[in-house]
Amino acid sequence: MTKQPTMARDIMATNLVTLSPEMDVFHAIDRLLRNHISGAPVVDRAGEFIGVFSEQCSISLLVAAAYDGTPTNHIDPFVDRDVATVEPETDLLTIAERFLNTHQRRLPVLDDGQLVGQISRRDVLKAAHALLHMAPVTVRESSTLYLSSVIERKDAPIG
Numbered sequence: 001m002t003k004q005p006t007m008a009r010d011i012m013a014t015n016l017v018t019l020s021p022e023m024d025v026f027h028a029i030d031r032l033l034r035n036h037i038s039g040a041p042v043v044d045r046a047g048e049f050i051g052v053f054s055e056q057c058s059i060s061l062l063v064a065a066a067y068d069g070t071p072t073n074h075i076d077p078f079v080d081r082d083v084a085t086v087e088p089e090t091d092l093l094t095i096a097e098r099f100l101n102t103h104q105r106r107l108p109v110l111d112d113g114q115l116v117g118q119i120s121r122r123d124v125l126k127a128a129h130a131l132l133h134m135a136p137v138t139v140r141e142s143s144t145l146y147l148s149s150v151i152e153r154k155d156a157p158i159g
Helices: 025-034 055-068 092-100 121-134 143-148
Strands: 039-043 049-054 106-111 114-120
Touching (some): 025 039, 025 049, 025 055, 049 055
Antiparallel strands (some): 039 049
């Protein structure tokens, strides 16, 4: 029996703090601070994913406001729309690679454009750690080899 790879749907958080594009800038910053998070997905009223509003977006906004004044008090113009995402069926190795190739701390999980969850770097580490603990004791001595055998080579996302 081959172990099925861990998928995004298995490790994603689903109880998310989200923001709306028409949300007031200071309300959005307050929500990030109150929830001790560095960023949050932005979704429209239909639940369609728009992007992420983060601490970095907030700081960019504050600097721009100091120099140029802000043209609006809504977060929409400051939302990062160039965000890597994954689908619920994305495997753990692909998710890990996505984190290696982006500065993002979290990856939104989208199903047909709808936000269904989010995966953090820590979620990936927890999932890998759990896989290592499932390994037989003799295999744990060579745990990185065990991780490489979690999925069959033909199923690996890279060749």
